[in-house]
Amino acid sequence: MNEGKRSGDRLERVVAEARRQAEQRERGYRAKALRMYPWVCGRCAREFTRENLSELTVHHRDHDHDNNPPDGSNWELLCVYCHDNEHARHVDHVRGAGYGSESTGDTGDEATHRPFAGLDSLLKGRD
Secondary structure (H helix, E strand, C coil): CHHHHHHHHHHHHHHHHHHHHHHHHHHHHHHHHHHHCCCECCCCCCECCCCCHHHEEEEECCCCCCCCCCCCCCEEEEEHHHHHHHHHHHHHHHHCCCCCCCCCCCCCCCCCCCCCCCHHHHHHHHC
């Protein structure tokens, strides 16, 4: 029991430290981006004020959160809705399921559960 608790405590510390570092990194580039750019979503053009500024996010154009050039050329401000949409589109594109792209159909998400396996044998004697 103690070993499990120690393992859980260690995991909690590692996760907490990773979150702290991510928040610290984000505060740096977020603050810079908010000083550099107008508080307007780059997609839907929604305007933001101090009251709702938490709904405006910094999007990395190349999807690399460690690529933060001082001139802000890898950033754009997006509202949370447009930001979620952009990331969903990126995932679709990476998987090859984006609009206008030819997909091989292999997304790597093949189902392993077969809910109707053996159903035909169960139904044969019912006629």
